[in-house]
Amino acid sequence: xxxxxxxxxxxxxxxxxxxxxxxxxxxxxxxxxxxxxxxxxxxxxxxxxxxxxxxxxxxxxxxxxxxxxxxxxxxxxxxxxxxxxxxxxxxxxxxxxxxxxxxxxxxxxxxxxxxxxxxxxxxxxxxxxxxxxxxxxxxxxxxxxxxxxxxxxxxxxxxxxxxxxxxxxxxxxxxxxxxxxxxxxxxxxxxxxxxxxxxxxxxxxxxxxxxxxxxxxxxxxxxxxxxxxxxxxxxxxxxxxxxxxxxxxxxxxxxxxxxxxxxxxxxxxxxxxxxxxxxxxxxxxxxxxxxxxxxxxxxxxxxxxxxxxxxxxxxxxxxxxxxxxxxxxxxxxxxxxxxxxxxxxxxxxxxxxxxxxxxxxxxxxxxxxxxxxxxxxxxxxxxxxxxxxxxxxxxxxxxxxxxxxxxxxxxxxxxxxxxxxxxxxxxxxxxxxxxxxxxx
Amino acid sequence: xxxxxxxxxxxxxxxxxxxxxxxxxxxxxxxxxxxxxxxxxxxxxxxxxxxxxxxxxxxxxxxxxxxxxxxxxxxxxxxxxxxxxxxxxxxxxxxxxxxxxxxxxxxxxxxx
Numbered sequence: 001x002x003x004x005x006x007x008x009x010x011x012x013x014x015x016x017x018x019x020x021x022x023x024x025x026x027x028x029x030x031x032x033x034x035x036x037x038x039x040x041x042x043x044x045x046x047x048x049x050x051x052x053x054x055x056x057x058x059x060x061x062x063x064x065x066x067x068x069x070x071x072x073x074x075x076x077x078x079x080x081x082x083x084x085x086x087x088x089x090x091x092x093x094x095x096x097x098x099x100x101x102x103x104x105x106x107x108x109x110x111x112x113x114x115x116x117x118x119x120x121x122x123x124x125x126x127x128x129x130x131x132x133x134x135x136x137x138x139x140x141x142x143x144x145x146x147x148x149x150x151x152x153x154x155x156x157x158x159x160x161x162x163x164x165x166x167x168x169x170x171x172x173x174x175x176x177x178x179x180x181x182x183x184x185x186x187x188x189x190x191x192x193x194x195x196x197x198x199x200x201x202x203x204x205x206x207x208x209x210x211x212x213x214x215x216x217x218x219x220x221x222x223x224x225x226x227x228x229x230x231x232x233x234x235x236x237x238x239x240x241x242x243x244x245x246x247x248x249x250x251x252x253x254x255x256x257x258x259x260x261x262x263x264x265x266x267x268x269x270x271x272x273x274x275x276x277x278x279x280x281x282x283x284x285x286x287x288x289x290x291x292x293x294x295x296x297x298x299x300x301x302x303x304x305x306x307x308x309x310x311x312x313x314x315x316x317x318x319x320x321x322x323x324x325x326x327x328x329x330x331x332x333x334x335x336x337x338x339x340x341x342x343x344x345x346x347x348x349x350x351x352x353x354x355x356x357x358x359x360x361x362x363x364x365x366x367x368x369x370x371x372x373x374x375x376x377x378x379x380x381x382x383x384x385x386x387x388x389x390x391x392x393x394x395x396x397x398x399x400x401x402x403x404x405x406x407x408x409x410x411x412x413x414x415x416x417x418x419x420x421x422x423x424x425x426x427x428x429x430x431x432x433x434x435x436x437x438x439x440x
Numbered sequence: 441x442x443x444x445x446x447x448x449x450x451x452x453x454x455x456x457x458x459x460x461x462x463x464x465x466x467x468x469x470x471x472x473x474x475x476x477x478x479x480x481x482x483x484x485x486x487x488x489x490x491x492x493x494x495x496x497x498x499x500x501x502x503x504x505x506x507x508x509x510x511x512x513x514x515x516x517x518x519x520x521x522x523x524x525x526x527x528x529x530x531x532x533x534x535x536x537x538x539x540x541x542x543x544x545x546x547x548x549x550x551x552x
Binding site: 256259262266267270306310322 | 486487488489490491
């Protein structure tokens with residue numbers, strides 16, 4: 001390998017990439033447990049399909065649009081690596097092979113659209129959703145990743161490299177991006193039948209806990225891996241991730257106990273995700289004490305924010321806005337207050353003698369990504385709605401999307417009447433069994 | 441003949457079963473049931489949204505008895521099922537025209 005290559009860093013980033021990959025099935029369970037029985041599978045597979053679609057698009061043109069050399073003004077990458085051709089096996093990004101960096105970044109591109117699906121639970125056509133994922137990563141995620149994550153000595157992305165917006169592991173590119181898109185789609189598709197009237201209780205909280213646990217686990221890859229090296233910054237990002245998440249669980253539960261009188265399991269799981277979201281942009285620039293503050297604030301604020309949908313009457317089914325958009329904004333802005341100036345990045349926040357400069361930059365990043373993602377997502381959603389239709393029929397929605405869209409059901413509750421159910425045709429190869437059944 | 445139906449708290453089922461056995465009842469049918477009386481149900485909270493769950497889990501017991509045993513049997517069930525707290529349940533009886541033991545074809549009180 002060439003000079004500068006580090007086997008340790010490379011091994012670390014590959015493992016982190018695999019950890020981040022696991023977050024998407026984790027997210028599927030986190031969301032899947034929160035919906036009603038009749039749409040469990042649809043919720044799971046809406047995340048899973050992102051693994052398939054985005055991976056293929058990443059190779060075809062995603063990697064080059066996001067991380068190819070800048071095509072101008074820091075807005076988008078050029079087409080040098082179309083089909084991921086022309087990438088030398090020995091080429092490095094920092095101290096790791098380009099392929100390792102590309103694999104790591106691919107996992108971010110996969111989970112971001114999957115996050116959006118929670119906003120439109122129970123009511124989206126699967127084909128329309130799949131099309132949305134493909135279009136959305138193309139016109140929203142790939143460019144925004146370029147703006148935020150592509151560094152090239154001042155010739156990289158216009159937000160991160162040129163304007164100094166700090167987003168260590170994806171507060172703007174991943175969470176605000178997905179949260180704003182979730183809000184847009186919730187508005188395009190409209191409310192679920194029975195929203196605010198029928199109980200839409202989570203059908204399986206243990207699944208939600210399993211999912212949030214997997215997310216928490218994988219998030220170490222997400223955040224620590226974003227150092228792209230097995231070094232001190234990765235170590236600090238790792239610690240901050242753990243600390244902020246723990247504090248956010250406490251913040252969310254405290255808010256709930258005061259406001260609603262109970263410490264709920266769903267609250268603990270949601271608080272963890274809110275903390276993970278909020279520390280994502282900040283974990284490379286704040287101290288563990290700052291992380292406690294960010295976690296507590298994010299936990300309590302996100303717990304308060306989820307009631308917005310009832311107040312404003314939009315049906316963001318699984319609180320993508322309340323958790324990811326609000327959590328992402330909290331984390332991104334608080335960098336402007338809590339950045340120490342010596343953890344990983346050199347910019348200092350207000351509380352560490354840095355003045356208001358960094359806060360202003362963070363606000364710019366938040367506003368730009370929020371507006372860009374919301375507007376384009378809304379337009380894409382409308383275009384799909386007007387052409388192939390985005391929302392399932394009323395009949396399908398009431399009877400359950402799993403059977404209509406996937407011809408399956410998540411659980412078999414048949415007890416009485418199992419023998420009356422239509423059995424598959426017995427293959428000719430096993431006539432003995434058929435005779436036995438007939439004899440009975 | 442009478443059909444005695446009791447809807448009781450699930451955790452009192454064992455006591456009621458024992459009391460019925462001591463009284464000499466040979467058979468009974470138990471089903472899981474849901475319902476509410478004056479106390480209504482309970483409230484659950486999910487991400488700040490409160491849901492009132494009206495239906496509380498109960499157990500429903502059905503016993504076929506001779507007319508002369510009916511009143512006494514009701515007392516036995518009530519005594520065994522009572523905790524004194526709200527939600528203890530209800531017991532009622534209705535007349536039964538006929539009963540047949542499927543195995544032998546015996547009818548009426550002989551079938552019990």
